[in-house]
Amino acid sequence: MAPVPRRRGEVEASEIGPFPLFAIDDPRHDDGTIMGYVLGKAEGREPSTDKRKRREEPTLHGHVTAVTVAPEYRRLGVAQMLMDFFELISEHVYHGFFVDLFVRPSNEKAIGMYEKRGYSVYRRVHGYYQSGSFRSAEDGFAKLSLSP
Numbered sequence: 001m002a003p004v005p006r007r008r009g010e011v012e013a014s015e016i017g018p019f020p021l022f023a024i025d026d027p028r029h030d031d032g033t034i035m036g037y038v039l040g041k042a043e044g045r046e047p048s049t050d051k052r053k054r055r056e057e058p059t060l061h062g063h064v065t066a067v068t069v070a071p072e073y074r075r076l077g078v079a080q081m082l083m084d085f086f087e088l089i090s091e092h093v094y095h096g097f098f099v100d101l102f103v104r105p106s107n108e109k110a111i112g113m114y115e116k117r118g119y120s121v122y123r124r125v126h127g128y129y130q131s132g133s134f135r136s137a138e139d140g141f142a143k144l145s146l147s148p
């Protein structure tokens with residue numbers, strides 16, 4: 001992955017839209033080599049103060065747009081660390097009630113990771129991942145994790 005300026009061995013947050021991008025760099029290098037990143041946003045609405053709408057469920061939540069770990073740093077717990085930070089910021093900074101994301105049903109590694117973290121399939125969206133030249137259209141699993 002292309003290097004970006006940051007301090008060595010630390011998780012850095014930089015504002016991109018409404019949610020920070022978290023990237024972890026390799027502490028053995030001083031050129032900003034990134035081991036992995038998670039990118040997302042805060043979505044939904046806060047609990048209503050309007051008495052008539054009190055029964056509406058609050059939908060404020062963190063949405064993971066992408067989590068990726070460079071191939072040479074995989075299976076070291078980097079993605080788990082990134083998700084730990086994302087969930088923490090979603091709950092404590094943005095007061096999200098849950099975190100959700102989409103994942104390809106064929107992405108068994110990622111699904112294994114999310115299930116271990118307590119995520120479960122909330123709905124299946126037909127044709128979420130559009131077909132490309134070499135890949136047929138694939139449904140997307142929306143996964144949901146309730147905050148404690």
Ligand SMILES: CC(C)(COP(=O)(O)OP(=O)(O)OC[C@H]1O[C@@H](n2cnc3c(N)ncnc32)[C@H](O)[C@@H]1OP(=O)(O)O)[C@@H](O)C(=O)NCCC(=O)NCCS
Nearest residue numbers: 067068069074075076077078079080102103109110112113
């Ligand atoms: C999925 C991905 C983010 C995992 O990153 P990672 O840093 O290697 O993951 P971790 O080391 O934190 O492992 C977390 C869990 O993921 C699962 N996992 C990760 N790699 C796996 C593999 N090669 N085989 C089986 N399970 C795997 C395991 O459940 C693992 O837990 P365990 O080590 O206790 O068994 C990484 O493979 C990746 O970047 N893939 C391409 C992008 C992608 O698919 N992103 C997710 C899109 S929703």
